[in-house]
Amino acid sequence: MNEPRAESLVAACGGTTAIEFALVAPIFMMFLFGTIEFGRLLWTEQALQETAIAGARCMAIAQGTTQSSACASSGTYSSTTTNSYIQTIASGWGLSIPSSAITLNNAATCGGTAGFSQVTLTSTFVTAVPQLVQLAAGGTSLTATACYPNNT
Numbered sequence: 001m002n003e004p005r006a007e008s009l010v011a012a013c014g015g016t017t018a019i020e021f022a023l024v025a026p027i028f029m030m031f032l033f034g035t036i037e038f039g040r041l042l043w044t045e046q047a048l049q050e051t052a053i054a055g056a057r058c059m060a061i062a063q064g065t066t067q068s069s070a071c072a073s074s075g076t077y078s079s080t081t082t083n084s085y086i087q088t089i090a091s092g093w094g095l096s097i098p099s100s101a102i103t104l105n106n107a108a109t110c111g112g113t114a115g116f117s118q119v120t121l122t123s124t125f126v127t128a129v130p131q132l133v134q135l136a137a138g139g140t141s142l143t144a145t146a147c148y149p150n151n152t
Contacts, residue, residue: 037127044125045142047093052119052146055086059106060117060148079104086119097121110147120145 055071059082062072071082083099090097101122108118124139 033129041125041140047095048121048123048142048144051086051090051093052121052144054089055119056117056146056148058085060150063106063150077106097123108147115150116147117150118147
């Protein structure tokens, strides 16, 4: 019988690439998807903040106005139309915010000064790949608050 020589076994490297890929690929995939999901988290947080700013501004402009606006009904401020406006702005960003996650205060004190409209939005960011990204697998709570001086 022909026995393989030690030199030929040492020189053989046919499956080395596959083994190295199998060792490195999971770490690379977790890093790649973690980076993507972290970017999505920051984007969602910024979109939530921009929506809160737009809602607070709309609500403040509706204060004391006699004109109809997106946050006023029949010339007076309306929390129902403000909620609807905020949800419309959020859907433009690709976010879905239920009315229960929107807190409106048309007589808030911001930075120690009274006479502001304040909007607080809460949302939970859920990762698209919870098997690979364990950091946000259970959901990450996001909150955005914005104030705007009332139009009085």
